[in-house]
Each structure stands twice: as C-alpha cells, then as structure tokens.
Amino acid sequence: MLVKTYCAAVNGLDVNTVTCEVSMSRGVQFHLTGLADTAVKESYDRIKAALVNNGLKMPSMDITINLAPADIKKEGSGYDLPLAIGILAANGKVESEHLEQYMLVGELGLDGKLQPIRGALPIAIRARKEKFKGLIVPQQNIREAAVVNNLEVYGMETLMDVVHFFNGTTTYEPTIIDTRREFYEQQNQYELDFSDVRGQESVKRALEVAAAGGHNLIMIGPPGSGKSMLAKRLPSILPPLSLAESLETTQIHSVAGKISRDTSLISQRPFRAPHHTISQVALVGGGNNPQPGEISLAHNGVLFLDEMPELSRAVLEVLRQPLEDRKITISRAKYNVEYPSSFMLIASMNPCPCGYYGDPTHNCVCTPGQIQRYMNKISGPLLDRIDIHCEIQAVPFSELSQMQPGEPSATIRERVIRARKIQEERFKNFKGIHCNAMMTEKMLHQYAEPDTASLDMLRMAMEKLKLSARAYSRILKVARTIADLEGSENVLSQHIAEAIGYRNLDRGDWAERGI
Ligand SMILES: Nc1ncnc2c1ncn2[C@@H]1O[C@H](COP(=O)(O)OP(=O)(O)OP(=O)(O)O)[C@@H](O)[C@H]1O
Ligand SMILES: [Mg+2]
Numbered sequence: 001m002l003v004k005t006y007c008a009a010v011n012g013l014d015v016n017t018v019t020c021e022v023s024m025s026r027g028v029q030f031h032l033t034g035l036a037d038t039a040v041k042e043s044y045d046r047i048k049a050a051l052v053n054n055g056l057k058m059p060s061m062d063i064t065i066n067l068a069p070a071d072i073k074k075e076g077s078g079y080d081l082p083l084a085i086g087i088l089a090a091n092g093k094v095e096s097e098h099l100e101q102y103m104l105v106g107e108l109g110l111d112g113k114l115q116p117i118r119g120a121l122p123i124a125i126r127a128r129k130e131k132f133k134g135l136i137v138p139q140q141n142i143r144e145a146a147v148v149n150n151l152e153v154y155g156m157e158t159l160m161d162v163v164h165f166f167n168g169t170t171t172y173e174p175t176i177i178d179t180r181r182e183f184y185e186q187q188n189q190y191e192l193d194f195s196d197v198r199g200q201e202s203v204k205r206a207l208e209v210a211a212a213g214g215h216n217l218i219m220i221g222p223p224g225s226g227k228s229m230l231a232k233r234l235p236s237i238l239p240p241l242s243l244a245e246s247l248e249t250t251q252i253h254s255v256a257g258k259i260s261r262d263t264s265l266i267s268q269r270p271f272r273a274p275h276h277t278i279s280q281v282a283l284v285g286g287g288n289n290p291q292p293g294e295i296s297l298a299h300n301g302v303l304f305l306d307e308m309p310e311l312s313r314a315v316l317e318v319l320r321q322p323l324e325d326r327k328i329t330i331s332r333a334k335y336n337v338e339y340p341s342s343f344m345l346i347a348s349m350n351p352c353p354c355g356y357y358g359d360p361t362h363n364c365v366c367t368p369g370q371i372q373r374y375m376n377k378i379s380g381p382l383l384d385r386i387d388i389h390c391e392i393q394a395v396p397f398s399e400l401s402q403m404q405p406g407e408p409s410a411t412i413r414e415r416v417i418r419a420r421k422i423q424e425e426r427f428k429n430f431k432g433i434h435c436n437a438m439m440t441e442k443m444l445h446q447y448a449e450p451d452t453a454s455l456d457m458l459r460m461a462m463e464k465l466k467l468s469a470r471a472y473s474r475i476l477k478v479a480r481t482i483a484d485l486e487g488s489e490n491v492l493s494q495h496i497a498e499a500i501g502y503r504n505l506d507r508g509d510w511a512e513r514g515i
C-alpha cells in the first residue's frame with residue numbers, strides 16, 4: 001500500500017512542502033530515498049523505538065520511503081512524525097483518509113514524546129499558503145505556529161496523540177491564540193528604562209540622535225561608566241516594532257529554535273549582546289545546516305558589541321558586508337541561504353588598554369603607542385560605518401544618589417518617532433531607505449546640504465580638529481537627523497556643530513589630546 005504524508009523542509013527562511021511516500025511490500029529491508037541528511041536517516045531507529053515503547057511495532061516488511069521533491073535538501077529530525085504516521089498508515093494502524101489535509105512536523109523521543117523543532121512559524125506560514133487544513137506540531141512549538149490565522153494548528157504531546165487524532169478515537173481542539181492582541185499589549189512594556197540612568201545627559205542625547213536617524217554608535221569610556229546600562233535601554237526609545245517587522249524577526253528566531261514555549265510573536269525590538277569571544281559563525285551565521293547568527297537575531301533591533309577592540313580582527317571584518325547590505329548570504333556548495341540582518345550597531349570600548357585614559361579618578365598606565373595601537377584595532381572601513389562616537393565618563397558614586405531620575409524612555413521615544421516620521425516622508429519614493437543613516441552620497445547633497453556659512457565652518461573645524469576625510473559625510477548625515485529632531489527643514493550650523501562633536505575617533509591626535 002502506498003501512503004503519503006506531508007511535512008516541510010526548512011532552508012534558511014525558505015520552506016518547501018515535502019511529501020513522504022511510504023510503500024510496503026514483502027521483505028525485510030528499509031530504504032530511504034530523496035536527499036536526506038544523516039539526522040533524517042537516523043529517523044528509522046527513533047521511530048522503531050517509539051513504536052515499540054508504545055505497544056506497536058515496526059512492520060516486518062520491506063519499507064520504502066521517498067521524500068519528494070528529491071532535489072530539496074532535507075535536514076534535521078522534524079521528519080520523524082510524518083514518517084512514523086506514514087509507516088503506521090501503510091500498515092493499516094492509522095486511518096489514512098484525512099492525512100492529505102495536514103502537514104506534520106516533529107521529532108520523536110524514544111518514548112514517543114514529540115520534541116520541539118526549529119522553524120515552526122515559517123512552516124505554519126507555508127502550510128497556510130499551500131492551503132492545508134491544519135498543521136500538527138509538538139506542543140512546545142504551538143504558540144509560535146498559532147501566530148498564523150486560517151490554519152488549524154494542533155499542539156501534540158506524543159506520537160499516540162497523533163495516532164488517536166487521525167483514527168478519530170480522541171477529539172482534539174486546534175489552538176487559537178490572539179497573538180495580535182498580545183503583541184500590542186506587550187509592545188511598549190520595556191523593563192529597562194532610561195529614567196534609571198542618572199546624569200549622562202550628553203550620552204543620552206547621542207543615543208537619542210542615533211535612534212532617531214538609525215545611526216550606528218560607539219561609546220568610549222572607562223569600566224563602570226554605564227556603557228552597558230545605556231546600551232540595554234536603547235530598544236526602549238526606538239520606534240515600536242511593527243507587526244510586519246515582528247513577523248520577520250520572529251521567523252528568524254523560530255528557525256534558530258530560540259522562541260521560548262510561552263512566546264508567540266516577538267513584541268519588542270531584540271537586543272543582542274554577544275560576548276567578545278564569539279566566533280565568526282555564531283556572529284554572522286553558518287554551520288552545516290546554516291543557522292542565523294547574532295546579527296540576524298538582532299534584525300530590526302540592536303546588536304551590542306561590548307569591548308569591540310577585543311573581538312578578533314577576522315570577526316570584525318565579516319561585519320562589514322552585513323552592515324552595508326543589511327542581510328547576510330551564507331554560501332554552500334550547492335545552495336545559498338540568506339538571512340536579513342538590519343540592526344543598529346551599538347559598540348563600546350575603553351579609551352585605552354588599561355581602561356582609564358582620560359579618567360579623572362584613575363591613572364592611565366598606557367604609553368601613547370599602546371593607546372594608538374588599541375584604537376587602530378577598529379579598522380577605518382568599520383569605523384566608517386559608525387556615524388556617532390561619544391565619550392563617556394563615570395558619574396562619581398557620591399553624586400549618583402543625589403541625582404534626580406532621568407527622563408523616561410517614553411518621552412524620548414516620542415521625539416524619536418516624530419523625527420522618523422519626517423524621514424519616512426522624505427524617503428517615501430526611495431525603496432528600502434527608511435532613515436537618514438541609509439542615505440547615499442547623492443541623497444546627502446539633496447537633503448543634507450548645509451548653507452555656505454555652515455559649510456565654511458565645517459571645513460575650518462575639520463582642519464582644526466584634524467578630522468579625517470571620511471568624517472565629512474558622516475557629519476552631514478548626523479546633522480540631518482539633529483535637524484529632524486528639531487523639526488528644522490534645513491541643516492543649520494548648530495546641527496553641524498553638534499554632529500562634529502560625534503567624530504572623536506576620526507581625530508588624528510587621540511593619543512596626544514590629553515582629554
Ligand atoms: N549614570 C548612572 N546612573 C545610574 N546607575 C549607574 C550610572 N552609571 C553607572 N551606574 C551603575 O553602575 C553599574 C555599572 O555600569 P555598567 O555595567 O553599565 O558600566 P560599563 O561602562 O558597561 O562598565 P564595563 O566597562 O565594566 O562593562 C550599572 O549597572 C549601574 O548600576
Ligand atoms: Mg559593560
């Protein structure tokens with residue numbers, strides 16, 4: 001007898017429907033065809049154990065299984081469930097009448113429990129597109145899959161639940177979650193708020209400008225000055241995640257297997273802070289079955305690289321392409337996988353190897369040469385993609401307790417949203433450009449050209465401060481954002497002046513400046 005069940009192959013964010021064809025005849029062999037990887041080949045043993053432990057057994061016949069279409073790579077262990085159900089149906093133990101209406105995914109434990117799989121959300125999206133009536137997933141993936149409307153999604157605990165479901169011996173209800181309502185409820189509930197940060201007005205201002213224009217930013221300051229504290233609060237002043245953005249980000253987290261059991265849609269902008277010992281693959285993605293890296297998990301949110309010069313040179317260099325393209329392509333011999341990676345980079349570094357160069361309360365023990373070498377670890381091309389550099393000093397502990405709480409994130413966010421609206425209007429005819437940070441050189445001339453007097457001032461300042469040539473367009477971009485925050489149509493000299501102040505690392509004299 002020939003039986004077909006349906007499941008899904010996940011490659012990157014692409015999902016394809018896979019048909020498992022199971023056929024049985026007299027004999028004792030097991031054949032699996034159709035470009036399956038080792039994990040799929042190991043299915044046989046898991047299925048056998050799961051059947052035995054549930055009072056069933058593997059039919060002692062020739063079983064031929066074909067996974068079609070044959071040219072799509074099939075990886076992972078999500079095929080256990082559709083294969084097991086296919087075998088049971090071919091053997092007459094499961095009613096096959098309704099099998100074609102459902103997509104099935106799930107890994108089997110040896111006891112027959114269903115283990116979670118990766119990519120439940122993109123699989124559910126595919127199932128609806130292919131007009132399946134329903135999707136059966138392991139219980140742990142149910143909230144993720146239930147994001148999709150107009151599809152009956154069932155979360156099942158064990159193989160036997162699925163057997164009973166198709167045989168009609170037990171009735172199960174599809175899970176319905178009002179994910180959109182939850183999404184909008186949780187959207188603005190950030191645990192960390194800028195009001196916790198006392199003082200540090202100029203750094204907060206720099207972060208506000210960065211948020212308003214989508215600019216990357218680096219903070220330079222001694223240990224304990226609050227760099228991590230400030231960075232973690234950035235998502236709370238960015239414009240709220242839209243439903244469309246959330247779907248993109250949630251799918252990436254789903255494919256990475258990082259959606260917790262009680263989450264459906266990710267409702268807040270992600271904040272990813274990998275340690276500086278992170279490998280290239282973990283940062284940008286990769287591996288055998290290419291998984292998204294931190295830059296893609298940070299999609300539509302913030303990637304925080306603490307102690308940036310401590311990252312290896314090679315790791316820093318691979319960041320350049322995704323910073324530019326806002327996506328990453330991972331190439332394999334026979335196929336490519338692409339993940340979006342549009343994130344705001346927030347980096348931090350000490351001003352010197354010992355950490356205390358320029359700190360009024362500690363002595364720096366580094367030589368100018370050591371300091372320069374440390375600064376040089378961040379290469380020109382990478383620095384070129386960071387529009388805002390700001391220095392930060394620690395607020396003395398004695399003063400902290402007497403200071404008033406800072407401005408709340410919600411108030412800052414309102415200003416950011418207003419500035420973003422102006423940018424949306426400005427770039428409405430440019431596909432893929434949403435904020436000032438994305439402007440091309442040509443657009444800079446059109447939208448951020450200062451008047452002659454401001455230009456003269458900019459030239460003079462560049463000479464006097466020994467700013468490098470690359471600083472020029474960065475300054476104009478940031479000045480455009482500062483003007484937008486003020487609601488000013490033109491870029492004026494005060495906007496340029498503030499933007500010049502954000503180019504500390506472009507100055508040729510960092511190590512002799514004696515800040
Ligand atoms: N301006 C401030 N307002 C309130 N608390 C602060 C402030 N600055 C520092 N702190 C306190 O000091 C702690 C240390 O700050 P944080 O870890 O952010 O510093 P850091 O610059 O990241 O240091 P490191 O270089 O060691 O990582 C914070 O968790 C916070 O409790
Ligand atoms: Mg820190």
Ligand SMILES: [Zn+2]
Nearest residue numbers: 352354364366
């Ligand atoms: Zn030092």
